Amino acid sequence: MTELSPLCHYDVVVVGAGFSGLQASRLLARKYSVLCLEAAAQVGGRVRNHTFANGDTVDIGGQWLGPGQDRMYRLASDLRCEIFPLYNRGDNLFYDGTRLHRYHGTIPKLKPHVLLDLGRMIRRFERMAHQVDPAKPWAHPRAAEWDAMTLHSWINRTGWSAQAREVFRIGIGAVFAAEPHEISLLHALFYAASGESLEHLLAVAGGAQQDRIHGGTWAMCKAMADELGDACQLNAVVESISYKADGVSLCYRQAGAPVCVSARCVILAMPPNQINRLQFDPPLPAWRDQLFQRMPGASCIKCVARYEQAFWRDQRLSGQVASTQGPVRVVFDNGEKGKSAGLLMGFVEGDTARAWSDKPDDWIQQQVLETFARFFGEKALHPTEFVLKNWASEPFIRGCYAALMGPGTWTSAGKRLRSPEGPIHFAGTEMATEWFGYMEGALQAGERVASEVHARLSRHLEQAIK
Amino acid sequence: MTELSPLCHYDVVVVGAGFSGLQASRLLARKYSVLCLEAAAQVGGRVRNHTFANGDTVDIGGQWLGPGQDRMYRLASDLRCEIFPLYNRGDNLFYDGTRLHRYHGTIPKLKPHVLLDLGRMIRRFERMAHQVDPAKPWAHPRAAEWDAMTLHSWINRTGWSAQAREVFRIGIGAVFAAEPHEISLLHALFYAASGESLEHLLAVAGGAQQDRIHGGTWAMCKAMADELGDACQLNAVVESISYKADGVSLCYRQAGAPVCVSARCVILAMPPNQINRLQFDPPLPAWRDQLFQRMPGASCIKCVARYEQAFWRDQRLSGQVASTQGPVRVVFDNGEKGKSAGLLMGFVEGDTARAWSDKPDDWIQQQVLETFARFFGEKALHPTEFVLKNWASEPFIRGCYAALMGPGTWTSAGKRLRSPEGPIHFAGTEMATEWFGYMEGALQAGERVASEVHARLSRHLEQAIK
Known part of the structure; x- marks a missing residue:
């Protein structure tokens, strides 16, 4: 597959520097030589910050923490990231296609x-x-x-x-x-x-949308990557993996130049739709290739409008909306703690996100703002800034929040989803048994795979000593 | 994406030398410069021959023609390939899980x-x-x-x-x-x-399993490729495609060496699950990438047992079986015209094919022969030769017969499935409006795309003259 001989040897190569790959890398780096390769120009995977003109930031990827996500809270505390609750005072709105209704809690007034x-x-x-x-x-x-x-x-x-x-x-x-x-x-x-x-x-309070990270969840990824230092490489696009029982040889391209490394094992911490895009030698078994073919990414465009003030709060509105009519069916007040600017965040999802994926950004912005105005009045039409992120357009990601299992996927080859393929281990939120699709799941899968790899490498060590 | 400058320029590059790509190539080659690139070591795509020890061949890929498939019959006649009917005399068998029942026609006796x-x-x-x-x-x-x-x-x-x-x-x-x-x-x-x-x-007689090609349907692909001569290149693995409105630059690897060519347009005549594995610059729009993510390949292992004689014919059995119990639910007599050897062919499909994809071949053979013996008696356990082909294991194919549309795929982005992406046109049986999933569909899509490309190139020519 390549004519270059490996330049370096590692115990573990981790592909993907989202929550899952970073967590696996930092746990394993305490004991083993680790190289973490990220294809994008920044770490974080499906987590990212947008920076406004004045330097303020907002999450345009995964952003929420809630009770039960113990790993996320522990990690935030370890990394000294501050947690604050999503703005959740006042009434929520429900739009039934003709009228707006105020309500409290998770279920609209019906x-x-x-x-x-x-x-x-x-x-x-x-x-x-x-x-x-x-x-x-x-x-x-x-x-x-x-x-x-x-x-x-x-x-x-x-x-x-x-x-x-x-x-x-x-x-x-x-x-x-x-x-x-x-x-x-x-x-x-x-x-x-x-x-x-x-x-x-x-739910918001007491549920999965309860809390946020001051400065964005991306700050957590950045802090983990900083711990890794040079062991985490950006713009490193993995192209091919050759493997046998006791090792892998992996080639990637960085700044146009091909680099090959060898390792005792590899962790793929990436969305399943991306795995089959790598070249494997030997090819992955049919059942696994077909399984990944059956795990397409979901589709969402995350939109954030920024206003001088969170004017809806003055009307005792929480900024939260549920609407039976699209294009935006779910809205939240995404204001950052301690900042006066008002942020409305809405999701365009599923078929609508796909249909809009080649519309111009300003056209999407107009549609989204008109929807915001339907909920919060004419003021919503005039944000000072607007940002949108279509995660299905993002190279190396191509879908959000997570992979979907259509009919038959779990009961066909699903039971072997999380099993390693020789020296290839699989992480990422889709390999989690808790909080699949969430950042917490990414951590859980990263930690599980780190244990698998530790068991493998220490077994090797034992065998070498014998 | 590459540092090499194009060595050659073509009007059209066709990726994939199955029925669809070959048909598009030979139609366009009459008027334009065409390069047809096939990743495998032979043409045919999901159509292939197996050669037995004595030199006889059998289809281990697509094999049937039937009424309504006018393009296939016309092409067979053009290429002087002889057509013969599937053996269809005697009784069919239906196995209900406990007993065998003889019947005639398509519907078992119930x-x-x-x-x-x-x-x-x-x-x-x-x-x-x-x-x-x-x-x-x-x-x-x-x-x-x-x-x-x-x-x-x-x-x-x-x-x-x-x-x-x-x-x-x-x-x-x-x-x-x-x-x-x-x-x-x-x-x-x-x-x-x-x-x-x-x-x-x-149906068999009067239906889609009526006829076969003497010497295998692969002979038709071979004849088309021979017409193309050097314009059809084997072992040419396309890796990346850069495109803009009026042209493409395409890089492939042949015998380990990178080759780059440019063209006015490209036709991708390959299974949809393979398209996202190429690197596109710019990346394909989100809706199209997500659409291909939602077109996984079906799964089948085609098995053929060869016997000295078609012994079931002596018992006035057609060799055709329908069984409610797996692993093989459908069997045919796949005997070649004018040969005395008996051939039983059975499909292992869907979940079973996936579950068996990493079982050893001799284990699969044993299971299949035991099923054949249940239908035709102990003699079926002792073939002189046995061949199986798992199409989901085949690199550059990874599924058979065709891509599947799960819930939501057609109504989401399906209406744009067959539209070109700038200078990138899409062929293959999955792009057909007639006989989707069949060789006839591959020809239909190939012909449709050849017309699209002709319209594009002659429009260019007109503009150049003006």
Whole structure:
């Protein structure tokens, strides 16, 4: 595959410097020689900061922490990153397609029969999710049945009222950045189980959108990368991996120049849709290649409008919106602690994000601002700055928040998803058994793989001593 | 992306020398300078011959022609390839999990209520399929509904009797090499419409399994490649494509050496799962990258056992089997015209093919032969030769028969699937509006793209003259 001989040898090469790859790297670097390669010009993976004209920053990638995400809170504390709660005072808004309604908490104010129906749907969903072991969703007695249908089919079959089904779908869109027909019922149940419950994933206070990091979650990645120093290389695009039982040879391109290194093992900490884009020698087994073919990335465009003031707060509005009508169905007040500027953040998701992916930025901005104005009035049309990030356009990422498991994926080869392929280990949030799709999951998978690799390398050591 | 300057300039570069790429190349070569690049060591794509010890050959890839596939019949005649019918005399066998039953035609002999139910399922399916325009499946008024559910859900909802559902599923497995939950109802309807009807796709005489090519369908690809001569290059692995409105620069690796060429346009005639593995500069738009992420390949292992004699013919058996029990659910007599050796061919499909993809060949052989013996007796255990081909293991292919559209794919970005991306045109059977998934579809897409390219190049010529 290459004519160059390896320039360097490492115990471990880690591909990808998002939360997962960085965590694995720093844990392993305490004991082993580690090289962490990041294809982009900055670390963070699906986590990134945007810097406004005055130097303020805002998260344009993963941003929230919540109860149950113990690794994230511990890491933030270790790295001396300050945590603050998402702005959550005042009323939320629900837009039903014609009118705005104020409400409190996670569930909008709906007609009693809709509310009853929605409550029943959520309870049924949670009851099933509670039975699914996130470490092995394929093992549930009804896994085959639940994996053979789309979540959409289940919603249609379960919800009696059209509006309850619609509100349930808004929740799914917000949690997955996907259409409910893109995922299997089993994956939705697994996902909720891996993040405690669907209600937990939907909630702000006490839930997965509770807290943020001062200066952006990217600050955490930056701090981890700084610990690694030269062991973390940017703009290093891995092209090929040759492997046998006891080692790998890996070639990457950095600033146009080819570099080859060898290692005792490699950790791929990247979105599954990216793995098959590497050249493997020998090729990955058919089942694994086909499995990654079946893990497409979700799609979202994260949009942030910046205003002089958070003017909605004066009207006792929290900035949070749920809307049955697109293009933006979910909005949050993304104001940074201690800053006076108001930030409204909205997601464009699923099919709409794909359809808009080759629209000009200013056209998207106009659509999003008009939606914000529908919720918060004419003032919302005039931000001082506007930023959008389409994660499906981002090279080396190509989807967000995470990979989706369509019908049949978990029950086909899913049980072997997290198993190493000889000396190739797999990390990234999609390899997590807790908090799949979240930064916490990225850490969990990174830590699990670091243990796998430690076990492998210390076994080697023992054998060498014998 | 590369430091090498182009060595050569062409009007068109075609990537992939299967039926689609070869047909586009030979049509365009009449008028333009064409370079056709094939990554494998031979042409044919998903069509290939195996040569037995005595020099006889057998198809281990695509092999059948049937009525309605006018392009294939015309091409076979142009290339002087002889057509002969699949052996289709005597009784077929149906295995219901406990017993063997003899029957005639496409539908096994079942209990009257099962037969009634199956007939009703097929009629309902055909009625819906008949309404779907294969040129634009997304345009049907119920497209969103049909694309939001799996075919499995539809089968479960529609079939009253468990056995009718089971037999329907065998048919789907045979037609798609996939589990019914891997595809959306809309895709199944589109697929049937693109190949006339589901019954047509299932039938032997008068249907899609009617005829074969003497010496293998690969002989047709070989003849097309011979016409192209040096314009068709083997072992040429394309790595990167840089493009702008009026041209492309393309780099490939041949025998380890990098080669770069430029062209006015490029045709990608390869399985969709392979397209995202190329490096594009600029990257493909998000919607298109995400669309290809959602077109995984189906999975099948094609197995052929060779015997001294076609001993089942003496028992007045056709060699055709449908079985509700795996691993092999569909068997055919694959005997070559004018040869005395008997050939039994069976498919291992979908989840089983994936689960078996890293089993040793002799283990698979044993399982398959035991299944053959269940149908044809102990003699089937002792072939003189045995060959198997797992198309999901094949580099540059990674799935067979064709790409699958899971729920949501057609109705999301499907309508833009066949549109060119600047100077990049898309061929291959997955870009066909007729006979998607078949060799006929590969030809149709190749011809359509050849016209697109001709229109582009003659427009350029006109502009140059003005």
